[in-house]
Structure formats: C-alpha cells, structure tokens
Amino acid sequence: MLDYFALGLLIFVFITLFYGVIVIHDIPYEIAKKRNHPQQDAIHVAGWVSLFTLHVLWPFLWIWATLYREDRGWGFTDGAQGGSGIEAQLKQAQEQISSLNERLQDIEQQAQQGGQG
Structure with a gap:
C-alpha cells in the first residue's frame, strides 16, 4: 500500500x-x-x-x-518636456535648426560686410 x-x-x-x-x-x-x-x-x-x-x-x-x-x-523621456517624447524632441530640433539658421545668416552678413570694406 x-x-x-x-x-x-x-x-x-x-x-x-x-x-x-x-x-x-x-x-x-x-x-x-x-x-x-x-x-x-x-x-x-x-x-x-x-x-x-x-x-x-x-x-x-x-x-x-x-x-x-x-x-x-x-x-x-523627461516628463517636463511636455507632450509625447517624439513630439517634444521634434519641436526642440526645429528650434535648434531655426537658431542655427539665424546664426548662419548673421555670420554671412558679417563676412559680406568685411569683404566690402
């Protein structure tokens, strides 16, 4: 058993x-x-x-x-960025691109003024 x-x-x-x-x-x-x-x-x-x-x-x-x-x-992603992570990164990248474009235009203007004078 x-x-x-x-x-x-x-x-x-x-x-x-x-x-x-x-x-x-x-x-x-x-x-x-x-x-x-x-x-x-x-x-x-x-x-x-x-x-x-x-x-x-x-x-x-x-x-x-x-x-x-x-x-x-x-x-x-950091919660302080606002929106979803991809949207916040895209907005930040667009802001950086516009800032760099402005700086490039300033440098080109200075180079043109320096070459003329």
Missing part, C-alpha cells in the same frame, strides 16, 4: 514541478499583459523559447516586460 502512495506522491510532485516551471515562465507575459505592452505576444513566445534554452532568456524577458508602462511608455 505504501508503494502506491509513494508512487502517487512522486507523480504529484513531478506534475506540480512541471506545472510550476511553466507558470513561472509566464510571469513576464502576465506583466506585459497587465501593462498593455505593445510586444506582449513576442514576450509570450520568447518565454516558451526560454524553456528550451535552459531559461537563459527569462531574466531578459522580465526586464523587457517591466520597462514599458502604459502611462509613460518606455520612460526614456
């Missing part, structure tokens, strides 16, 4: 560990789904691939899933 109990316990532990590994590898996907990550399907597939690569990819998937947040995107 104890042999059957031990066999049942061994099978139960094996199935629990197997299921636990699968659940642990779905944690980055669950994080990505909760944060409405734009690449959550890729994270899910990479989690399954990580099972076959001896879990090498799993820490990177965790990082990838946690970097994105719906309210601030990837978080690489």
Whole structure:
C-alpha cells in the first residue's frame, strides 16, 4: 500500500514541478499583459523559447516586460518636456535648426560686410 502512495506522491510532485516551471515562465507575459505592452505576444513566445534554452532568456524577458508602462511608455523621456517624447524632441530640433539658421545668416552678413570694406 505504501508503494502506491509513494508512487502517487512522486507523480504529484513531478506534475506540480512541471506545472510550476511553466507558470513561472509566464510571469513576464502576465506583466506585459497587465501593462498593455505593445510586444506582449513576442514576450509570450520568447518565454516558451526560454524553456528550451535552459531559461537563459527569462531574466531578459522580465526586464523587457517591466520597462514599458502604459502611462509613460518606455520612460526614456523627461516628463517636463511636455507632450509625447517624439513630439517634444521634434519641436526642440526645429528650434535648434531655426537658431542655427539665424546664426548662419548673421555670420554671412558679417563676412559680406568685411569683404566690402
């Protein structure tokens, strides 16, 4: 009787560990789904691939899933800039270009005045 109990316990532990590994590898996907990550399907597939690569990819998937947040995107822009990150960078680049154009015109005028005198 104890042999059957031990066999049942061994099978139960094996199935629990197997299921636990699968659940642990779905944690980055669950994080990505909760944060409405734009690449959550890729994270899910990479989690399954990580099972076959001896879990090498799993820490990177965790990082990838946690970097994105719906309210601030990837978080690489300063919130004080106003607007979205790309729009603020575009506006800043346009201001720099117009400033450089004004400086170039001033230098050209000075060069023309110096050459005439």
